[in-house]
Amino acid sequence: MAAITPKYSINAESMKKSQIREILKLTQQPDIISFGGGLPAPETFPVEELRAASERVFVKHAARALQYGTTEGDKALREALLAYEASHGVNAAPENLLITSASQQALDMLPKLFLDPGDWVIAGRPTYLGAIQAIQAYRGKILGIPFGPENDGFDMAELERRYTAAKKQGAKVKYIYVIPDFQNPTGICWSIKKRKALLEFSYREELILVEDSPYREIRFMGESVPSIYQLDCEGAAQGNVINLKTFSKILAPGTRIGWMLARPDIIDKFITAKQSMDLCTSPFTQLWLAEYMAAGKLEEVVGRTRAIYQKKRGYMLEQLERYMPARDDISWTKPEGGLFLWLTLPSSLNADELLFKAIEKKVAYVSGSAFYFDDPEYNSMRINFSYSSLEQIGEGVKRLASVIKEALA
Numbered sequence: 001m002a003a004i005t006p007k008y009s010i011n012a013e014s015m016k017k018s019q020i021r022e023i024l025k026l027t028q029q030p031d032i033i034s035f036g037g038g039l040p041a042p043e044t045f046p047v048e049e050l051r052a053a054s055e056r057v058f059v060k061h062a063a064r065a066l067q068y069g070t071t072e073g074d075k076a077l078r079e080a081l082l083a084y085e086a087s088h089g090v091n092a093a094p095e096n097l098l099i100t101s102a103s104q105q106a107l108d109m110l111p112k113l114f115l116d117p118g119d120w121v122i123a124g125r126p127t128y129l130g131a132i133q134a135i136q137a138y139r140g141k142i143l144g145i146p147f148g149p150e151n152d153g154f155d156m157a158e159l160e161r162r163y164t165a166a167k168k169q170g171a172k173v174k175y176i177y178v179i180p181d182f183q184n185p186t187g188i189c190w191s192i193k194k195r196k197a198l199l200e201f202s203y204r205e206e207l208i209l210v211e212d213s214p215y216r217e218i219r220f221m222g223e224s225v226p227s228i229y230q231l232d233c234e235g236a237a238q239g240n241v242i243n244l245k246t247f248s249k250i251l252a253p254g255t256r257i258g259w260m261l262a263r264p265d266i267i268d269k270f271i272t273a274k275q276s277m278d279l280c281t282s283p284f285t286q287l288w289l290a291e292y293m294a295a296g297k298l299e300e301v302v303g304r305t306r307a308i309y310q311k312k313r314g315y316m317l318e319q320l321e322r323y324m325p326a327r328d329d330i331s332w333t334k335p336e337g338g339l340f341l342w343l344t345l346p347s348s349l350n351a352d353e354l355l356f357k358a359i360e361k362k363v364a365y366v367s368g369s370a371f372y373f374d375d376p377e378y379n380s381m382r383i384n385f386s387y388s389s390l391e392q393i394g395e396g397v398k399r400l401a402s403v404i405k406e407a408l409a
Contacts (some may be wrong), residue, residue, distance in 0.1 A: 182338025
C-alpha cells in the first residue's frame with residue numbers, strides 16, 4: 001500500500017484531534033458517569049413539538065425543504081431569528097445575518113478568511129478547544145491572555161503587556177476571540193466593565209472582535225449583561241464585532257444550525273467562503289426550525305432549561321463541598337449560567353494522568369490542558385453539570401473526589 005502521509009498538506013499536518021471527541025468515545029459505556037462532553041440535558045429537548053414542526057414542513061414546504069437553498073439562509077428562519085434577536089435587544093437587518101451549519105462552521109471560516117500562516121489570534125487562557133482546533137488547522141497562533149483574579153474577564157494589564165511584546169516581535173494579530181457569557185471551559189461571565197474595556201481595546205488596535213455566544217441565553221442566576229455586539233451597536237457602532245450563536249445549547253445540538261451577526265461587508269465575505277464549503281445549510285432543517293419558532297415555544301424551552309441547569313449546578317456545588325478535600329489549593333468556579341465549571345487542583349497533580357484513574361472508577365472529565373494552545377497547565381479540569389442526573393452527579397463527584405484524595409495521599 002502506498003504511503004499517503006507525504007501527500008497531506010501542511011494545513012492537514014497542523015490539525016489536531018479533539019480530546020473531548022475522543023473522551024466521548026471512551027465514555028459510551030453505560031456504567032461510566034461522564035462530566036466530559038458539553039452535552040445538553042436530553043430532558044430539555046421538546047421532542048413532540050419538534051416532531052410536529054417537521055410534519056408541518058412536509059405538508060407546507062416539501063419541495064422547498066428538499067431542494068437546494070440560498071447560501072445566506074432560508075428567508076423564513078432568518079426572519080424568525082431577526083425577531084428573536086430584537087426581543088433580546090439586538091436590532092439587526094437581514095444583511096447582518098448569516099445562517100451557518102452550527103457555530104463551529106463559523107469558527108472554521110474565521111481563520112480561513114482572516115489568517116495567513118503565522119498570524120495571531122488573541123484568546124483566553126484557557127479557551128474553547130473547537131476554536132483552538134480551527135486556528136491550528138490554518139496554521140494560526142494564539143496569544144493567550146489570562147483571566148483576572150475576579151473571574152470577570154481578561155486581566156487587562158496582561159493583555160496590554162503581552163500584546164505590546166508580541167507586536168514588538170513582529171506578530172501580526174488579526175482578531176480577538178472571546179466567550180463572554182459562561183465561558184467554555186471555565187464557566188465565568190465577563191463584567192460590563194471588562195466588555196467595554198475589551199471593545200475599546202479592539203477599536204484602538206483596529207482588530208476584529210469575535211464574540212462567541214452559545215450559552216448567553218442559559219443564565220439562571222444574576223443580572224443579564226449586554227453582549228459586546230450590543231455595546232458596539234448602541235455605542236460607537238464601528239462594526240468590528242462578529243457575534244456567533246447556535247441552537248445547540250438553547251434547543252438541541254442535533255439541529256446543527258447556528259447564525260452569525262456582523263456588518264454587511266463581513267457577512268458577504270463569509271457567504272463567499274461558505275459557498276465553497278457546503279453551498280447551503282440544510283434547507284429542511286432551517287424550515288423545520290422556522291416552523292418550530294413560529295409556534296412561539298423557544299423561550300419556554302429555554303426557561304425550562306435554565307431551571308433544570310440551575311438545580312443541577314447547585315447540587316454539584318453542594319457535592320463538591322461535601323466530598324472534595326478541604327484545601328486552599330483546590331477550588332472551583334461557581335457559574336451563573338451555562339453548562340460547565342472549572343476545577344483547579346494543587347500544582348503537584350496532573351489532571352491528564354488522573355483521567356486514567358478516574359476512568360477506572362467509572363467517572364470522566366476533560367483535562368484542562370486541552371484548552372490551551374501552548375504551554376498548557378495540567379492541574380485543572382472542565383466539569384459538565386448539565387447532562388448527568390442528580391443521582392449521577394452525586395455519585396460522580398464522590399468517585400472523582402476519591403481519585404483526587406488518593407493522588408494527594
